[in-house]
Amino acid sequence: MIVTTTHSVPGREVDAVLGLVAGEAVFGANVFRDLFASVRDIVGGRSGGYQKVFAAGRESATEDMIAEARAMGADAIIGVDLDYETVGKSMLMVSANGTAVRLR
Numbered sequence: 001m002i003v004t005t006t007h008s009v010p011g012r013e014v015d016a017v018l019g020l021v022a023g024e025a026v027f028g029a030n031v032f033r034d035l036f037a038s039v040r041d042i043v044g045g046r047s048g049g050y051q052k053v054f055a056a057g058r059e060s061a062t063e064d065m066i067a068e069a070r071a072m073g074a075d076a077i078i079g080v081d082l083d084y085e086t087v088g089k090s091m092l093m094v095s096a097n098g099t100a101v102r103l104r
Contacts, residue, residue, distance in 0.1 A: 001066050002076035002103070009076055009103060018072045018100040023064030025057040026093045050092075057094030058082060065096040074100035 002009055061082070069077050080098035087093050 001069065001074070003062065003066065003080055003098070004076070004078055005080045007079050009078065012076075012103045014078070014101045015104045016102040018069070018074050018102060021065050021068040021072070021074075021077060021098055021100045023061040023066075023068065023096045024093065025060035025064070025095075026087060026091055027053050027057055028091055053092055054084065054094065057084075057092060058096070061094045061096040065098060069098075069100040072100050074102055076101050076103050 002012075008014070065077065065080075077098040077100055080096060083095045083097075085093045085095075
C-alpha cells in the first residue's frame with residue numbers, strides 16, 4: 001500500500017477515487033509519564049515516554065487507515081494528514097485521514 005501526504009503518486013495516475021479513509025488511536029497517559037514529563041518541563045529535554053506514545057499512536061492510526069483502504073480495494077492512500085490532540089487531561093488522540101485510490 002502506497003501512503004503519501006502528497007495528492008498524487010509520482011509516475012502513477014489515479015484510476016479511481018474510492019473515498020475518505022481514517023484511523024484513530026486514543027491512548028491514556030499514565031501518572032508516572034505525566035510526572036516525568038513535568039520534571040522535563042522544568043529541567044529541559046525530551047520526554048521519551050510521550051514520544052513513544054505518540055509514535056505508537058501514529059502507527060496504530062495509520063494501520064487502521066490502511067486496513068480500511070484495503071477493504072475498499074485501494075492500492076494507495078493520497079493526501080494523508082496526521083493530527084494529534086489531547087482529550088481531557090490525560091488522553092492523547094492521533095488521527096490519520098486520507099483519500100483511498102486505485103492507481104493505473
